[in-house]
Amino acid sequence: MRLDLTAKSFGPRPILGPVSLTVGAGQRVALLGPSGVGKTTLLRIIAGLDRDFAGTRAVPDRLAMVFQEPTLLPWRTALTNLTLPTGATRAEAAALMAQVGLAGREAAYPRQLSLGQQRRLSLARAFAARPGILLMDEPFASLDEATRDRMLDLTAQLLDSSGAGLILVTHDPAEAARLSARPLTLSGSPATLG
Known part of the structure; x- marks a missing residue:
């Protein structure tokens, strides 16, 4: 860059x-x-x-960006928040969610996650984009x-x-x-x- x-x-x-x-x-x-x-x-x-x-x-x-506040799609599940904007497969997204400590939360919606979990999901999404x-x-x-x-x-x-x-x-x-x-x-x- x-x-x-x-x-x-x-x-x-x-x-x-x-x-x-x-x-x-x-x-x-x-x-x-x-x-x-x-x-x-x-x-x-x-x-x-x-x-x-x-x-x-x-x-x-x-490029991938992690903003000050999690910019997650509230109407999409955690897993879809990774796959939809990045093109990652479901398996890749699930593996990243496990890496950030969110295994088992794939079907949760952002409002069902704590702020710390939302930030970890935002981080996983950034790396799902393979920046x-x-x-x-x-x-x-x-x-x-x-x-x-x-x-x-x-x-x-x-x-x-x-x-x-x-x-x-x-x-x-x-x-x-x-x-x-x-x-x-x-x-x-x-x-x-x-």
């Missing part, structure tokens, strides 16, 4: 200045910085969800410490076994360290990487 961003504005307000970022398979980076500096905006540009920017973006064929680069936008926010630690360990295991690269948005340098992600700080106005 390579991004050469010249500028990003919201109306007349410049948000991001020149940003160059390259992440290959197996490489991990964490975007750190204060709230409102533009970390999520930068991640959305990389993901292709925001195309209104000046610059160029080249990404692998397969070259995994994008994560503060996926461990609002989790209790024990659940956060389990999710960090699980994410590290899945990254190790898949070989996917990682771009993590976080406020916590300890999360970056736990995932062996190189910290990059976004700061300034408009923000640039330092």
Whole structure:
């Protein structure tokens, strides 16, 4: 993945200045910085969800994103939440659900799962897409410490076994360290990487 961003504005307000970022398979980076500096905006540009920017973006064929809140289809079962958007087979999806500790919950609907279980399901869905680069936008926010630690360990295991690269948005340098992600700080106005 390579991004050469010249500028990003919201109306007349410049948000991001020149940003160059390259992440290959197996490489991990964490975007750190204060709230409102533009970390999520930068991640959305990389993901292709925001195309209104000046610059160029080249990404692998397969990207997957884990958002701050689980973005699950409430009218679909847990298993279908993996197979439908990713094209994974039922067997592949069930195996991933087992890896994240959700074996036996394939027929459950998101509302029948705790927040921690929904986040694990979102993580399984991301890996079901077989991404070259995994994008994560503060996926461990609002989790209790024990659940956060389990999710960090699980994410590290899945990254190790898949070989996917990682771009993590976080406020916590300890999360970056736990995932062996190189910290990059976004700061300034408009923000640039330092």
